[in-house]
Each structure stands twice: as structure tokens, then as C-alpha cells.
Amino acid sequence: MSRADAEPVAGRPLASAPNGLMRVRVSVVVPVLNGMRYLRQTAPSLLAAARRAGDVEITYVDNGSSDGTLEYLQTLSSEGVCVGRYEGTSIGAMRNLGARMARGRYLSFIDADCAIPDTYFVSAIEVLETTQASATGCETHAPDAPHWIEATWHDLHYVGRDRDVHYLNSANFFVTRAAFEQVGGFREDLTTGEDSEIGQRILRAGFRIRESTRVKAIHLGNPKSIGEFYRRTVWHGLGMFGTVSRQRFDRPTAMTAIHLAATVLGLASLVAAPWPIPWRLAVLAGLQLVAPAVTVAHRARQTRRLPRIGSALLLYWLYYWARAQALMIVIAGRTRLYRK
Helix, strand or coil: CCHHHCEEEECCCHHHCHHHCCCEEEEEEEEECCCHHHHHHHHHHHHHHHHHHCCEEEEEEECCCCCCHHHHHHCCHHHCEEEEECCCCCHHHHHHHHHHHCCEEEEEEECCCEECCCCHHHHHHHHHHHHCCCEEECCCECCCCCCHHHHHHHHHHCCCCCEECCCCCCCEEEEEHHHHHHHCCCCCCCCCCHHHHHHHHHHHCCCCEEECCCCCCEECCCCCCHHHHHHHHHHHHCCHHHHCCCCCCCHHHHHHHHHHHHHHHHHHHHHHCCCCHHHHHHHHHHHHCHHHHHHHHHHHHHHCCCCCHHHHHHHHHHHHHHHHHHHHHHHCCCHHHCCC
8 A cells, every 4th residue: 555545634734744854853653543442541641742842743543443533533633633544554554654744853653552751752852862872662561550461561571771672662662763764664564573673674774772761651552361462462473474584583483483392292292101191291281381481581580570470471371372373374374364
């Protein structure tokens, strides 16, 4: 789908972008699909941060919402919010469209279910100016009083200190326009995984990505049930081959392969090993925990804190089976038929 196929709905017209480049400091791009569950909480936080920073424009790119999202966003046009429609396409294509509509020196990609503090844009600009990095952001935070699933997952992944990283989640991703355009934006053929893939290209181009705890976003749309966690993980896994090459086999894909190999070995032992049945079952169960245990240990070393071991092992066991299912969907060529 070309840029001409996109439909401006409210706010700035699409055609105004090229002539208006660099007239604002920050252009915020928010992809959205049926976001009314969160928008009344998250949109005001973006507007408050934009007012505090000044010279900030906000663009929502809608992928065909039917829950009142467009109608709500159109009520914000008086505050300068722009809305465009780009139906039936990937989230990477939606973000690229928003970037083409944008006029700012910096591009801020935020998901529709994320809320930010009013210092967000000021802090992000200061991080890039003081560190000379080209992109910043941070692992998203869980909301107050989180469900045990989102609390455990946050504890496993939130490092809590500033550092250079190889990618950042595009739910909370702040990047210079120069770096974004030099690497060609997000890959539009990927269903998911576009954030880790663009991270690879940004680093290869000689730019730095700086994770900073000051650039905080609260993710309200985390899974709050085992079923939702599993489905969301399958969906995220559909883009797993976007970061795999002959020179590099990313860690999640490698660990998924190890998990499947351990399963095959465990089943072979269950069928053929000359041991009592209880022992064979114990071996099968132990092998099922190899990849989750290694991953939890890695996360504990990275975050420098001990997670809730039982919950962490369960979630990573589900994670690797969800990744295995995603692998089967990709191999079968049914990626576009799957919905989270």
C-alpha cells in the first residue's frame, strides 16, 4: 500500500508534511486499532507532555478501528492532534506513514496503550543531547497494582539503569529523524519484531541506542491472563525471522530451538530409556525447564535481582511453546491470518 492510499481524517493534511519539515522539535507517532479501552487515559498524558515541552505534534495512525477510536481522536483535533487511516497493513507501515506525515527533528513512537509523564519529551531530548546517542527509550513499566503476570514479566525485563542497548521496544522509542531516515525506517513486511530489526540496522549504520530510565512509559495493555499472555507471545513471535541471518541467530530463536530439542530428547527418553517410568517422567519434566531456567538465570544476572522463580519459570515455559507455535505458523505461511 502506498502513501497515496492513506486517508487523512483530521488535523494536519498529509500533503503539508514535506514543506513543513523541521518546524517542530518532536513528532509523536501513535499506531492504533480499537484503542478506546486506553485512549482516555493515554492521550491526555501525551497532550500534557507536549504542552510542557512545546513544539510537539501528535499523529495517530488508525488501522481500521470500529470502537469509536476515530470519533474520540477527532475531538482532539482542536489541540493539534492529527489522525490518518491506513487500513489492513503492518504496524511498521503505520509507523512509517506517521513519520512521513511528521515535521519534527525527533520522532517519538509510542503505543496507544502507553501513558507517559509530562517530562517525557524534555527528558528524551536531554538524553540524546547529553549522550550523543541517536535513539532512546526504556523498557515499559507495569501500572500500579499490576497483575502477577505483568509484575513478573516486568521484573524479568526491566533493568533499571541507563546503558547502551541493541534495540528498544517501539512502544517507547525516541529517535532522531536523521538516523531513522538513513536506515530506511521500519520494515513493513514484518508482522512483528520490527523494533529489534530496526535496532540492528541503526547499530550497523554507526548510531547508538541509549536506554534511559528517565524516558518512562507505562504500558496499560499488558496481558492479565495466561491465555492472553500466550496469544500475545505467539503474535510477537511471528516476526522472529526478521532478526535472523547467516551471521546472527538471535537469542529468543536460539533458545526456542533448544527448547524443542530438549522436548524431543525428553520424549525419546520417555519412550526408549531403560529406566523406571517415574524417572523417565522426571527427565522429561527436567528437560522442559532447561530453556526457561537458563533464560531466568540470564535475566536475573542482567537485572541484578532475583525474580519470582516459580512464576518466572512458568511464563518462560509458556513463552517458548508460544514461540514454537509462531514458528509453525510462519513455516506454514499463515502469518497474516493470525490475530493476537
